[in-house]
Amino acid sequence: xxxxxxxxxxxxxxxxxxxxxxxxxxxxxxxxxxxxxxxxxxxxxxxxxxxxxxxxxxxxxxxxxxxxxxxxxxxxxxxxxxxxxxxxxxxxxxxxxxxxxxxxxxxxxxxxxxxxxxxxxxxxxxxxxxxxxxxxxxxxxxxxxxxxxxxxxxxxxxxxxxxxxxxxxxxxxxxxxxxxxxxxxxxxxxxxxxxxxxxxxxxxxxxxxxxxxxxxxxxxxxxxxxxxxxxxxxxxxxxxxxxxxxxxxxxxxxxxxxxxxxxxxxxxxxxxxxxxxxxxxxxxxxxxxxxxxxxxxxxxxxxxxxxxxxxxxxxxxxxxxxxxxxxxxxxxxxxxxxxxxxxxxxxxxxxxxxxxxxxxxxxxxxxxxxxxxxxxxxxxxxxxxxxxxxxxxxxxxxxxxxxxxxxxxxxxxxxxxxxxxxxxxxxxxxxxxxxxxxxxxxxxxxxxxxxxxxxxxxxxxxxxxxxxxxxxxxxxxxxxxxxxxxxxxxxxxxxxxxxxxxxxxxxxxxxxxxxxxxxxxxxxxxxxxxxxxxxxxxxxxxxxxxxxxxxxxxxxxxxxxxxxxxxxxxxxxxxxxxxxxxxxxxxxxxxxxxxxxxxxxxxxxxxxxxxxxxxxxxxxxxxxxxxxxxxxxxxxxxxxxxxxxxxxxxxxxxxxxxxxxxxxxxxxxxxxxxxxxxxxxxxxxxxxxxxxxxxxxxxxxxxxxxxxxxxxx
Numbered sequence: 001x002x003x004x005x006x007x008x009x010x011x012x013x014x015x016x017x018x019x020x021x022x023x024x025x026x027x028x029x030x031x032x033x034x035x036x037x038x039x040x041x042x043x044x045x046x047x048x049x050x051x052x053x054x055x056x057x058x059x060x061x062x063x064x065x066x067x068x069x070x071x072x073x074x075x076x077x078x079x080x081x082x083x084x085x086x087x088x089x090x091x092x093x094x095x096x097x098x099x100x101x102x103x104x105x106x107x108x109x110x111x112x113x114x115x116x117x118x119x120x121x122x123x124x125x126x127x128x129x130x131x132x133x134x135x136x137x138x139x140x141x142x143x144x145x146x147x148x149x150x151x152x153x154x155x156x157x158x159x160x161x162x163x164x165x166x167x168x169x170x171x172x173x174x175x176x177x178x179x180x181x182x183x184x185x186x187x188x189x190x191x192x193x194x195x196x197x198x199x200x201x202x203x204x205x206x207x208x209x210x211x212x213x214x215x216x217x218x219x220x221x222x223x224x225x226x227x228x229x230x231x232x233x234x235x236x237x238x239x240x241x242x243x244x245x246x247x248x249x250x251x252x253x254x255x256x257x258x259x260x261x262x263x264x265x266x267x268x269x270x271x272x273x274x275x276x277x278x279x280x281x282x283x284x285x286x287x288x289x290x291x292x293x294x295x296x297x298x299x300x301x302x303x304x305x306x307x308x309x310x311x312x313x314x315x316x317x318x319x320x321x322x323x324x325x326x327x328x329x330x331x332x333x334x335x336x337x338x339x340x341x342x343x344x345x346x347x348x349x350x351x352x353x354x355x356x357x358x359x360x361x362x363x364x365x366x367x368x369x370x371x372x373x374x375x376x377x378x379x380x381x382x383x384x385x386x387x388x389x390x391x392x393x394x395x396x397x398x399x400x401x402x403x404x405x406x407x408x409x410x411x412x413x414x415x416x417x418x419x420x421x422x423x424x425x426x427x428x429x430x431x432x433x434x435x436x437x438x439x440x441x442x443x444x445x446x447x448x449x450x451x452x453x454x455x456x457x458x459x460x461x462x463x464x465x466x467x468x469x470x471x472x473x474x475x476x477x478x479x480x481x482x483x484x485x486x487x488x489x490x491x492x493x494x495x496x497x498x499x500x501x502x503x504x505x506x507x508x509x510x511x512x513x514x515x516x517x518x519x520x521x522x523x524x525x526x527x528x529x530x531x532x533x534x535x536x537x538x539x540x541x542x543x544x545x546x547x548x549x550x551x552x553x554x555x556x557x558x559x560x561x562x563x564x565x566x567x568x569x570x571x572x573x574x575x576x577x578x579x580x581x582x583x584x585x586x587x588x589x590x591x592x593x594x595x596x597x598x599x600x601x602x603x604x605x606x607x608x609x610x611x612x613x614x615x616x617x618x619x620x621x622x623x624x625x626x627x628x629x630x631x632x633x634x635x636x637x638x639x640x641x642x643x644x645x646x647x648x649x650x651x652x653x654x655x656x657x658x659x660x661x662x663x664x665x666x667x668x669x670x671x672x673x674x675x676x677x678x679x680x681x682x683x684x685x686x687x688x689x690x691x692x693x694x695x696x697x698x699x700x701x702x703x704x705x706x707x708x709x710x711x712x713x
Contacts, residue, residue: 034058035068046072060088061104075102083109087166089197091116093127093135105132112137114164117196119665119697120144122162122171135164140173144196144697145666152182154667155695157191169198171698193698200226205234211689214270214308216241230254243268245309257285257293264309276305280312294322303342307676310688315342331361350393352382352487371408377401378508382487387433395434397487401508402426409451419451421475427508429484437485445511447502449475464527471520471538473500481546482510491617492553495579496522496565499538504555505548515543520563533568533576550616552590554581561589573599604630624648637664653677659690668694 038052048070056063056077063085069078079098086092092115100107112127114135121144124137140162145153159173176191177184194201201224208220218240225233236247245266252259263279283295298317306312320337337355341348361376381398388394405423412418425445431437455469488509498504499520503512520538525531540560547556554561561581568576575598580591589612596605611623629643642658659672672690 037068048072056104058102058104062086063104070102076100077102077104077107081111085109089166090118091166092118095127100129103132104129106130116164116698119196121147122164124162133165133167135166137162137164142171142173143666144695145664154664155180156182157193159191164195166195169195170201171195196698200224200229200232202226206692206694209691210238210240212240212308212310213687215243215268215686218243220247222247227252238264238266242270254285256287257283259283259295264311266305266309270308271302274302276301278306278311290325290327292322292324294324296320299340300342303344308686310674313676316340317342329363331359333357333359349386350384352384355382356380366406369406371406374403374405374407376403376405378403380488380507380509384433389433389435391434391436391485395437395485395487396432397485397509398430399509400428403508415454415456417451417453417455419453421447421449421451421502423447423502425508425511427511429509431484434485438483441484443479443482445477445479445513447475447477449473449502449516451500462527463529464525466526467522467524469522471500471518471522473516473518475502475516477502477511477513477516479511479513481513481544482548484510486510486548489548490550492549492555494540494554494560494563494581496536496538496563499536499540499563504540510548512542512546513544517541529571531568531570534566536563536565538563550614552612552614552617552619554589573597601633602630603632604628622649625654638662663696666695666697668692668696670694 034057035050035054036056037050037054040048040050042048049067050070051067054063054065054068056068063079063083065079065081065083067080069080070076071078077098077100079100081096081098083095083098084092085095085098085104093109094113094115095109096111098107098109100109107129109127109129110125112124114122114124114127114137116122120142122137123141125139126137128136130136138161140159141156142159142162143153143156145155147153156179157173157176158179159176161174163172164170165172171193173191173193174189176188178186178188178191192203194203203224205222205224207222209217210220211217218238220236220238222234222236225235227233231252232250234247234249236249238245238247243266245264245268247264248262250259250261259281260283261279261281263281264277266276268276278300279297280299281295281297283293285293287293297319298314299319300306300317303315306314317340318337319340320335322333322335324333324335325331335355335357337357339351339353339355341351356379358379359376360378361374364373364375365371366373378401379399380401381396383396384394386394403423403425405421407419407421409417409419423446425447426442427445428440428442430440432439450473452472453469455467458466458468460466486509488507489505492504492506494504500518502516505511518538518540520536522534522536524534539562540555542558545556545558549555554563561583563579563581565579566576567578568574574596576593576595578591578593581589583589588610591608591610593608594605595607597603598605606626606628608626609623611619613619613622625645625647627643627645629641631639631641633639639661640659641661644656645654646652647654653675655674655676657672657674659670661668661670663669670690670692674688674690675686676688677685
């Protein structure tokens, strides 16, 4: 039976081919089309009738139906349904019957359902196809929601008429009515929405409702303006009983990079005599030949504005421009920075606000000597606004540092790794507007260090690989301790990255001197199928005390605090990173940890930080805080999230928040709440509620294909 049907279909194709060739010239217009059917015949009035599993193809358009009648005299296809017409871009039209021209471009479809990009459905009593560009629909219902039986979609647009412009990718409605759950909520004489294939178009986007205990209940209505294919700007009016705000976002792509600016201007009753504003921006450019250019800007009108409106909680703002290049043997970095403090206990007149840095480093592989030779040049300068010569008020500083170093490693006795480092540094410092500091100094600093490592490797039957490595270093740095003011190295971190180092200061403003030693060990395990991790422990010893190290650095004494660091990553999704400096009694002086889990539906992360009070680091009180955040995907429609920051010193929450999001094929509804408590002089305590509703299935609304619901049978 199947063989017979196959033979009949082949015969039908052949008959159709002969029939089309035998028609007059006008009928030959369809010879560019392909028609396949179970049965084909030509009537006495020169009509071609194709029946049974009819498929027609023309210029990327596909038609499926049960019967097609081609009227040669009128050059018309009379199609008896059900009819399925698929466009070149994948849009689908389903109709009860249709009358189309031979190119399937113009005509009428009756009782049609128009499906765009497998998302937006448009039902109409009658549909006209015009010039293969326009689709005109009458008595329209449009929605992207799944409709089961006689159910009511979450949202729908009803209109007397709709026109889909496939070239401009826009849908225009006349006498439109927007309904939620079947209830009319908005009437518009005309309405325009982008079709699902259009990702950028000028117009209003989804509004957001915001409620703040200080700013009151408000609404944000973004208006997006496409500036060609590579730039756009979004204006967002934000109105509440307390504030009138306009938010701005500008983005532009260039051939070599991109730029983005975000800002806002407000007039509110919180500070009625001040026009409040903020601006942040960044740019990234690739200049070629390895050079990169970065630009950042941050500014605000007052201390509490950004935190109150939820833009940012930063209390120090930084702007700058950076040019850098990183290659295998060359490093170049130049930057000009400007800082602005928003803290009440700091003044922009007496804080270094303008900072410049230039660093150039190059390495050479000396052929005869072996090892690696490095030369580095660094220039730095910072300036305060104040003209006072009182220390720490108007002091300005500049320095030039030159370093030349050579290092090499050898393997001794099979596994022992022996390293040698020698260096010579020349530093020139200039200090102005400080009555207690020398104006200009030049110092030469020679140094030498010997390093010993003994890596022990092993493996186990489960494929795990292990490394145990004792570490030791002994070094000497010449010169005398610097008596210059300490502006750049107020805060020093002692970690596994600088355990084997001759200087742990973050900049070359000063260097460690004298005899310096370090002892440590590390252990690592690697197995991606189960878990990988490691532990590092170490301690630093020196012959003299360096007063430039702060009390919480762990390096303030001849024998440093004990460094302990660990990391752990498991195949089941868990991870841990921790680091701390400990007294002999194992009491932590400084500690931080990050732990988390991310797999399947659940993602959780937590952090912990502990810092002792340290006046040298401008920290008048101890800090101990933990935070926890997580997201759980309940199912493909529901997602919940929560976060909390807790101050252990004050024994209270610093910030809490949570949210719930529902998403299906046609809508996303999100609700969130954030409670901020005053933790510094720039943060205003407030509770903010946010409600956002996004309609999916057309243009800028986003896609809901992955969360489409199914109808129960």
